[in-house]
Amino acid sequence: MTGTIACYGELLLRLGAPGRQRLLQSPQLDVHIGGAEANVGVSLAQLGHPVRMLGRVADNPLGQAALGELRRHGVQTASVQAVPGRMGLYFLTTGALQRPSEVVYDRADSVFARGTPADYDWPALLDGARWLHLSGVTPALGPQVAETALDAARAARQAGLGVSFDGNFRPKLWEAWGGDAPGILRQLMEQADVLFADHRDMAVVLSQDFAQAEGPARNRAAAAAAFEAFPHLRYMACTLRTTYSVDHHGLGAMLMTRDGGCLEAPTRELPGVVDRIGGGDAFAAGILHGLLRALPDAETLAFGLAAGCLKHSIEGDFNLASEAEIRALMVEGRLDVRR
Amino acid sequence: MTGTIACYGELLLRLGAPGRQRLLQSPQLDVHIGGAEANVGVSLAQLGHPVRMLGRVADNPLGQAALGELRRHGVQTASVQAVPGRMGLYFLTTGALQRPSEVVYDRADSVFARGTPADYDWPALLDGARWLHLSGVTPALGPQVAETALDAARAARQAGLGVSFDGNFRPKLWEAWGGDAPGILRQLMEQADVLFADHRDMAVVLSQDFAQAEGPARNRAAAAAAFEAFPHLRYMACTLRTTYSVDHHGLGAMLMTRDGGCLEAPTRELPGVVDRIGGGDAFAAGILHGLLRALPDAETLAFGLAAGCLKHSIEGDFNLASEAEIRALMVEGRLDVRR
Amino acid sequence: MTGTIACYGELLLRLGAPGRQRLLQSPQLDVHIGGAEANVGVSLAQLGHPVRMLGRVADNPLGQAALGELRRHGVQTASVQAVPGRMGLYFLTTGALQRPSEVVYDRADSVFARGTPADYDWPALLDGARWLHLSGVTPALGPQVAETALDAARAARQAGLGVSFDGNFRPKLWEAWGGDAPGILRQLMEQADVLFADHRDMAVVLSQDFAQAEGPARNRAAAAAAFEAFPHLRYMACTLRTTYSVDHHGLGAMLMTRDGGCLEAPTRELPGVVDRIGGGDAFAAGILHGLLRALPDAETLAFGLAAGCLKHSIEGDFNLASEAEIRALMVEGRLDVRR
Amino acid sequence: MTGTIACYGELLLRLGAPGRQRLLQSPQLDVHIGGAEANVGVSLAQLGHPVRMLGRVADNPLGQAALGELRRHGVQTASVQAVPGRMGLYFLTTGALQRPSEVVYDRADSVFARGTPADYDWPALLDGARWLHLSGVTPALGPQVAETALDAARAARQAGLGVSFDGNFRPKLWEAWGGDAPGILRQLMEQADVLFADHRDMAVVLSQDFAQAEGPARNRAAAAAAFEAFPHLRYMACTLRTTYSVDHHGLGAMLMTRDGGCLEAPTRELPGVVDRIGGGDAFAAGILHGLLRALPDAETLAFGLAAGCLKHSIEGDFNLASEAEIRALMVEGRLDVRR
Amino acid sequence: MTGTIACYGELLLRLGAPGRQRLLQSPQLDVHIGGAEANVGVSLAQLGHPVRMLGRVADNPLGQAALGELRRHGVQTASVQAVPGRMGLYFLTTGALQRPSEVVYDRADSVFARGTPADYDWPALLDGARWLHLSGVTPALGPQVAETALDAARAARQAGLGVSFDGNFRPKLWEAWGGDAPGILRQLMEQADVLFADHRDMAVVLSQDFAQAEGPARNRAAAAAAFEAFPHLRYMACTLRTTYSVDHHGLGAMLMTRDGGCLEAPTRELPGVVDRIGGGDAFAAGILHGLLRALPDAETLAFGLAAGCLKHSIEGDFNLASEAEIRALMVEGRLDVRR
Amino acid sequence: MTGTIACYGELLLRLGAPGRQRLLQSPQLDVHIGGAEANVGVSLAQLGHPVRMLGRVADNPLGQAALGELRRHGVQTASVQAVPGRMGLYFLTTGALQRPSEVVYDRADSVFARGTPADYDWPALLDGARWLHLSGVTPALGPQVAETALDAARAARQAGLGVSFDGNFRPKLWEAWGGDAPGILRQLMEQADVLFADHRDMAVVLSQDFAQAEGPARNRAAAAAAFEAFPHLRYMACTLRTTYSVDHHGLGAMLMTRDGGCLEAPTRELPGVVDRIGGGDAFAAGILHGLLRALPDAETLAFGLAAGCLKHSIEGDFNLASEAEIRALMVEGRLDVRR
Secondary structure, eight states, X not given: XXXXXXXXXXXXXXXXOSTTXXXXXXXEEEEEEEOHHHHHHHHHHHTTOOEEEESXXXXXXXXXXXXXXXXXXXXXXXXXXXXXXXXXXXXXXXXXXXXXXXXXXEOTTXXXXXXXXXXXXXXXXXXXXXXXXEETTTXXXXXXXXXXXXXXXXXXXXXXXXXXXXXXXXXXXXXHHTOOHHHHHHHHHTTOSEEEOOHHHHHHHHOOOOTTSOTHHHHHHHHHHXXXXXXXXXXXXXXXXXXXETTEEEEEEEEEETTSOEEEEEEEEEESOSOOTTHXXXXXXXXXXXXXXXXXXXXXXXXXXXXXXXXXXXXXXXXXXXXXXXXXXXXXXXXXXXX | OOOEEEEEOOOEEEEEOSTTOOTTSXXXXXXXXEOHHHHHHHHHHHTTOOEEEESEXXXXXXXXXXHHHHHHTTOBOXXXXXXXXXXXXXXXXXXXXXXXXXXXXXXXTBTTTTOOGGGOOHHXXXXXXXXXXXXXXXXXXXXXXXXXXXXXXXXHHHTTOEEEEEOOOXXXXXXXXXXXXXXXXXXXXXXOSEEEOOHHHHHHHHOOOOTTSOTHHHHHHHHHHHHHHOTTOOEEEEEEEXXXXXXXXXXXXXXXXXXXXXXXXXXXXXXXXXOOTTHHHHHHHHHHHHHHTTOOHHHHHHHHHHHHHHHTXXXXXXXXXXXXXXXXXHTTOOOSOBO | OOOEEEEEOOOEEEEEOSTTOOTTSSSEEEEEEXXXXXXXXXXXXXXXXXXXXXXXXXXXXXHHHHHHHXXXXXOBOTTSEEESSBOEEEEEEOOBTTBOOEEEEEOTTBTTTTXXXXXXXXXXXXXXXXXXXXXXXXXXXXXHHHHHHHHHHHHHHHTTOEEEEEOXXXXXXXXXXXXXXXXXXXXXXXXXXXEEOOHHHHHHHHOOOOTTSOTHHHHHHHHHHHHHHOTTOOEEEEEEEEEEETTEEEEEEEXXXXXXXXXXXXXXXXXXXXXXXXXXXXXXXXXXXXXXXXXXXXXXXHHHHHHHHHHTTSSSSSOOOOHHHHHXXXXXXXXXXXX | OOOEEEEEOOOEEEEEOSTTOOTTSSSXXXXXXXOHHHHHHHHHHHTTOOEXXXXXXXXXXXXXXXXXXXXXXXXXXXXXXXXXXXXXXXXXXXXXXXXXXXXXXXXXXBTTTTOOGGGOOHHXXXXXXXXXXXXXXXXXXXXXXXXXXXXXXXXXXXXXOEEEEEOOOOHHHHHHHTOOHHHHHHHHHTTOSEEEOOHHHHHHHHOOOOTXXXXXXXXXXHHHHHHHHOTTOOEEXXXXXXXXXXXXXXXXXXXXXXXXXXXXXXXXXXXXXXOOTTHHHHHHHHHHHHXXXXXXXXXXXXXXXXXXXXXXXXXXXXXXXXXXXXXXXXXXXXXXXXX | OOOEEXXXXXXXXXXXXXXXXXXXXXXXXXXXXXXXXXXXXXXXHHTXXXXXXXXXXXXXXXXXXXXXXXXXXXXBOTTSEEESSBOEEEEEEOOBTTBOOEEEEEOTTBTTTTOOGGGOOHHHHTTTEEEEEEETTTGGGOHHHHHHHHHHHHHHHHTTOEEEEEOOOOHHHHHHHTOOHHHHHHHHHHTOSEEEOOHHXXXXXXXXXXXXXXXXXXXXXXXXXHHHHOTTOOEEEEEEEEEEETTEEEEEEEEEETTXXXXXXXXXXXXXXXXXXXXXXXXXXXXXXXXXXXXXHHHHHHHHHHHHHHHTTSSSSSOOOOHHHHHHHHTTOOOSOBO | OOOEEEEEOOOEEEEEOSTTOOTTSSSEEEEEEEOHHHHHHHHHXXXXXXXXXXXXXXXXXXXXXXXXXXXXTTOBOTTSEEESSBOEEEEEEOOBTTBXXXXXXXXXXXXXXXXXXXXXXXXXXXXXXXXXXXXXXXXXXXXXXXXXXXXXXXXXXXXTOEEEEEOOOOHHHHHHHTOOHHHHHHHHHTTOSEEEOOHXXXXXXXXXXXXXXXXXXXXXXXXXXXHHHOTTOOEEEEEEEEEEETTEEEEEEEEEETTSOEEEEEEEEEESOSXXXXXXXXXXXXXXXXXXXXXXXXXXXXXXXXXXXXXXXXXXXXXXXXXXXXXHHHTTOOOSXXX
């Protein structure tokens, strides 16, 4: 099975203060390209999968730069539409010690957010693909985009593609237009074979409370509810993050299957985090890689967690780690300089 | 007379490619703060005038940075309102040779553009001021802002302040909302004591054709028409720009008075332009400085032109040249290193 | 009570090697503006207080840059005198691991250090102020400056202002001119309502030995002696710093009152220090904020310590943290990215 | 006819001193990707043509970066082989005034130069292509590469593709292995439909002396000889460069046809050159664009020259100018900021 | 005894990605000069010893830059030959968290590696020297260089110089030409008074297995074997490195003498490593400093370890720490800012 | 004759705004090392002469950096004394268009300026030298330094060294301490074999007016007077600078001999000046090179002017041009990229 993986979502420009400076403390911004689904796409392309981005960018140098960056990392961009309008932006201040990193979004009214169902011919866009990946950020952008995302998920399922969905619940975006987050997310999750979500997402979507359980058990309970609610669902995966300081995290992960299987990967220490943005997307891509390559579940989970951890050592939203690097971390290779 | 000069207009963040690179050719942006009226305000503050900025910025780190930069250069910012929303941006690629510089605007729906007449208490905002400066970019942002600009100009005149207006005709902005540019600009110019405009602006506003004249004579004809149309108008000034290449300009200037007076300052060569943005605003500020200090008209014009020329040697939108530097250029001081 | 806080002290330019490089290892220097009292002033301005800087700078681009930076962060600079001469400088190499950061001072003969009592009209300079802040660095610069500082403190007390004094004992500066540090510091402390000092400062000033006590008890004993010696004194505060490595500190704090009250805030871990310079000044400003806002003492101490800790995450001498950020740290908010 | 354009040649990393610095005057290098044929390919991709790169790169991060940069600019890289070995490098010092720019080559023994005929399956590599572009740098790298280039040109002709060849005569490279430059270049030119060469190249290849003619006439004479010698040749084009100073060039161009047609485009002034490297490749790509789009010859020449000129305003080896920018220059559009 | 220390080895240019970026993630490289023996030489020059570099560099700006950098740090370069050819390079990606740093070597066919015994007149080159330092990287470059290194070591011994040798076993380099590493290294070690090596090196050279011992005991066993095998050997020293993460190492050290003496210096924690490259060379230089200054062995070992640790806080391959800084670390001086 | 050239003078750190920015417009400074005599020394070392710097630097990282930079460029620094104190600094804003470059000196009380005759043992310092170079900046620093310079010049003459002196008249420095510039400079010039000075210098020193002549004739008249006044004088040389704009200069030169010989080198155009600082010193070094190598006078003058012109294309105070580059300019070699 060698079909393409399609990722539908918004491309954003990240404009970040250099190093650990405050935003505009000095008059420079470092630029990276990102977006939850694009991040997954770039990871999968790094891992050798054919990946096709779907969506809309501005037909100006910013949009071209975003597409160029995706192509640079091996993602096909020919199906992304370039139309008049603006690119979504976000401004990032990377924190330190106990000063958290801070995102100032400036993404309203982007060309992506203004897209409507009529802008997308899903059967054509998904032609030749084997998989579709989406996330909960997309439907949060407005009713038209939400409708479009649902169209995409349904078209994928109908065409026999696998579907993965990353919860990525962002209350602020939903509140901005009063969208019915639980209702819409539920419809999307109903189409999913693979769900990246934890008990917090499930509590929102299923209006259930998993607080009686504790720690990993909460996710297990949430997974049980999810498998019951969503008949197509085969896998649910999530990370468990501990934040000792802004620069020092711990990251564990879980992978749960319809048959009640539940694997836990022990927490890795991440002291000296370089860039935490995109860590969840790197994990998701790692899990998808395992599933698409039909690795054993335990290996899939280990691969996903190692991928997610390595992302924290890499600047920018993309996980540029190679499969060899991820596998080296899985086997706890030596950490001294490689010559 | 020691009152404050009030400048009402939008503050923008300029995000520019480093040096002569294409936008996002490398992943960095240099940030400057600008805006036609703020540029005039910073120039006047550098020249020793008390200056007060009026308008609205986003209540986020970007808006704070914009205000901080104005304060740094001596402009009072206490009357600028910080409200939720986004800052207007523009992306700049500085050209070279025969590749023109290019601006990509991303300023729609900024907090400034969303301001309404009700947001401004003009008598209070103008309290203690002796002068109000506005430009034609502001009313071009939409009907509410146009109304607000008119309110400001009328309130200033009513309170006995001098009023200056810089034409700054931007067709694209007017077209975006179908605004009646001639009608609105005419109402604003009616309030002006000093107008920065040339025959092209006047052709638009007065629906007159000055094409029968040539060169400077066109501006003289336009001025005659302006003085007839606008009873409060005392001065009209403009620059005459020749663009040999993107990096090599010639800049002359004219100053015309109600009594038919017309002074012309001969063209200065500007080979090796560093940054052309804000050249017109620097000129306007130089002229206002001369008028506010009651310099002889010829000195005022020479000062304005020298200020405008010096701006081309300075990075960013602001003319950071001191009065001493401008005066040194007026007397053709030596150009070797000053130790 | 809404009067201004006056800060009298020297503005310095910090010229620092980039990142963790040795000084001039590569041919670039990063510039920040600092000075013990200015640091306190900028912090208080960030926290919403009106702040006025007092002192002298060079009437050249360096002095103007220093004032511009203060204004940028909201401090009023109109009362700072710009006179011919040089700015005080210091060159900084930021250390790492077990290589300590290193300061090379080049501040002798600065315009500030050459100021004399006759240069300052204290009643006018303090007009409209409610508080004066000084530190022990200032009198250490020479007999004339010491006399000036005493004049300032006495004028403030006489005019009914509150006075705060930060010990900042620098033996090298005193030795350079053979000044009577204990005598002069004592006279200054006599004017203080609030003292930032610990047992080491008090040992010098009161020629007393607090070595019989241990740990926090030493500071308590020193405070008791201070309250006895200085009748106006209401508060004494200090930090307790542990330095595990150059990049990893622990920071605790104490606040002691005339009635024998002594609050201790437990040590916070600071792994991955970004910039330690100005940490004490940030703490002092936090305490002053609490006192000026009449917060409960415990909240004041917690606020001061949180402010001091946050400073360690911020480049430069100034604590640019907002009140919201400081309060978030006080309640141990989550440390993951804020979107 | 919508087939792909294939470019066979070496990808090089350019490691350049920043700005106008001497090499390693400060310890930084700016990196660009280049190579005569890749430069042509990127230009054509910018102009909307499907382009496929052919050749070999190192299977390490340097080779991946080179391919990534090509993809970023729209060139297909799937047919480039990544094999163990080293990338060709060149170190660039950009000159100024009368100090010429200087290239230090470090390209011996690169994976490309070590390629042999057996490494390339030309029918497969050229499958679906309509055109092949090569240059004289490639056969200069050694006998195996020369043989390979000949294989490529012959395979292209046999498969009915158009062939273009850029003389790019580099004596030093030929001398390094004692290659028969005239013989080999002649065989390559025999396959060409389009030749980028002037009288100097032809003098070498045809062992003829065109010195009796002067100025453009020399190139005309050389073209006449070329059309006689090479039966497939349809077009010969070249630039005429005047170098007033390192930063100020003049650039004209000629386009000659088999029927004796000879068009000359007048010299454009280029004062303030940003980056001269790749100017000839940009010209060649512009000419090819005109031919592939079947533009009138005069328009083709004007397009080629405008493209070549614009390249001088752009950092790096690639001409990133768009068709719209090139056409704007052809019609002498205004040079002031485009908003 | 005040003779010069001669260091024979290759000078390399390190081209590194900025900060923690991937190689060419952004288009810049930071350049440092290095090489195992040059690193030792620079350290010793920093510590006050006269040092002479021996070897060959390219007679181009890269070679000149390498020599210039050595001179800058006090090493004499007049005896290094500048000849046509290329400089050895290595590309460095500095890792983070669990992503190891990675070196891509591009050093084949460098002018140094192409040097032959006939290029070196050892009696002249060693004239006036008291010591010769070499390392195992040099003979690994090829049979001619290996022969040259042996010539050097024998000439040194014959002339009564002390000889130190750093194992630096690099299997990949030996494999590239099938060199007899054990045989050649053994011959070199036979000439050594001081050996920097551990049980792994000795296992290779003596074809002995020290696996029966554990931890430091393995090195002790290896030393015993070494002293038996090499009659001139007086000291063997090595570090013991623990790598908790890429940024957090522990470093201990051992110094063993012919009389069976074995000193161990306890492990120091290095959290927040800035640059690990050259740590072993810094240690070697520290040990040599102690021996050349005839310090007590324990002080020598402590000095060497402190030097090695400090290197990890310094960017680049050279240990630029001064003797005062190293001694401050030995006595565990305070780590707060030094003013 | 292969003796060393001794240069006695102050080493300064230049702290410059990046590119064409205003000083501290952005918070970075680029650092270069300079000083009139050191500039000459570095040029001569680049040209293959043994050069020894004499003077005093601060015994801190700044002084060490200054010495390191001299060594990097081949100047011997072992005779420079490192003593407690401060380094002389200057802050540079590089101008553009009609905005002149601006130097803010901060060099008072430097360790060099505080040196006294007793600090220098001239016979020892000049031992083995064949030439001494000084300039008029040095005696302008104060009476002690002036005395020291005179000691040096006399000791050199007495020891049979050649002496060159560059006028470098800086009125501000002399006025600062009321020094008798004409008297002291005259005494220094009396020792000179070679004088770099023009009619303005001679007017000051000889209290003569050369205004009756015009253009080059003025310098000829001044030379005649100089040869009459100074019996040891053999050569007088000067440049003739025209400043069309800050970035575009013209540079000619004259060389006059005791026998009345007067050579004029025609003006070279320098459009696009990179860095004008040190242009005169580069010229002086070029002339000295010609004299020391006993070139014909016309070649010496041409070499000196070409050296001076090339300096304008090089960042920093030093002329890093090689002899080959200077000679290439003398023969008007081609200006296109050298590969």
